[in-house]
Amino acid sequence: MVEVGAEHGVDARKCLHDTGISPEMLHGGSNTVVSGTQELAVAANLVTATGNASGVGLAVGERLSLRAYGVWGFALLTCPTVRGAVDFAMQYLPLTYAVTGLSMRVSGGEACLIVDDDCSSAALRPFLVEREIAVTAGILRTILGESPPSMRVELRLPRSPSVDYEKALGTPVRFNAPHNAIIADVAVLDLPLPQSDPLTMTVCERACRSLLSERCSPCVTQNVRTIIAEGVTDAGLIAARLHLSARTLRRYLAAEGTSLRHLVDEARRAKAIELMTLHRLSVEQIALRLGYADAATFIRAFRRWTGTTPGAYAVHQPSRP
Structure with missing residues (x-):
């Protein structure tokens, strides 16, 4: 991308601006690792500097x-x-x-x-x-x-x-x-x-x-957990936050032994148990908080997560003052 930028009159430092990459790092051989986020940042700089000119992507692709x-x-x-x-x-x-x-x-x-x-x-x-x-x-x-x-x-x-x-x-x-x-x-x-x-x-x-x-960075799963904790569960939105396509996000998570559905279920299960045991909310209130259409849908999900119903689960938890 830097080479193509130079052909369009774009200085290397402009291509690399605010990416954490210096021109010297590009000659570091195998000791230099550029992340996907940094790569997309360079691409954004190149596209901006060339005025979103047609054919720039072709020129980069031909070099690969x-x-x-x-x-x-x-x-x-x-x-x-x-x-x-x-x-x-x-x-x-x-x-x-x-x-x-x-x-x-x-x-x-x-x-x-x-x-x-x-x-x-x-x-x-x-x-x-x-x-x-x-x-x-x-x-x-x-x-x-x-x-x-x-x-x-x-x-x-x-x-x-x-x-x-x-x-x-x-x-x-x-x-x-x-x-x-x-x-x-x-x-x-x-x-x-x-x-x-x-x-x-x-x-x-x-x-x-x-x-x-x-x-496949082990940080991907943790980053997805952080985004889910903010209330975002849509695959496309999560992928965009991580500068990935939805398919690439799924592949990374699969390589780490998990999936987006598993992580969303994990977060909802933890939140449901917190609302049930610490805040003593009703099943209907928890279902509403977690975005379920009704209590029955939430109960089915909870049974899938824990093997039991919310009521039965709550009975076996120690009482709190």
Whole structure:
């Protein structure tokens, strides 16, 4: 992003302003770690400094070759087919730079890899979509050795006369589409990859599994707990507070052995017990406080959490003065 900024006349320090990253840190090799929040802050600075110019995301995405993804990228090369590479990529997506959601849909003889930008900041959305589309198209070309003849790109973005999207992506592009996606004949999924190697793939997957465990910050769960404690339980709103897509948030929580529903239930259970035992509120009052439609719905939830009803639970608690 700093390199692309320089090409647009944006000084490195302007790109890195108020991110906690110095130009010197970018040359720190493996000793320098940039968080996802910092990365998005740099992206926001770049987008602002370039006047939200079209094509900036494409330029960044073109620089992210498969080598930039380390063992994750190497693993994709060794998968048996395109389908296997897509499945592997999705499973270990948190190891990449992707901050938008990605999903695969097969319909009408076509495979559609959709870039979900709904949870992205409106200001960053065009940049992130361009970047993810450029990266994904580049990865597909690399693992196959060429772009599939049937491949095309559809973007929700309007066409910019100043950017040659077709040349940058090496494929036809349709604008003002209902989604952002890379589309190809479904037969492409079963194409064999020229560098497939089952043994090497097994070794790479083991390494990716280990990296996923190390890199998924244990702070994510605690940060989500903090936000839930403020009364926010919507996945999209929580993800936006953490500068993540909802899908990425779910993947991080899954890697930490939990889920958003579990954390919300955990918070509601603790609050229900507090209101019941310390404040002596009625079931109806607790249900209202916790946002349930009625007492019966709350009672069912409480039974799911504790295995018993609120009344039975309260009977077995020690009395308080």
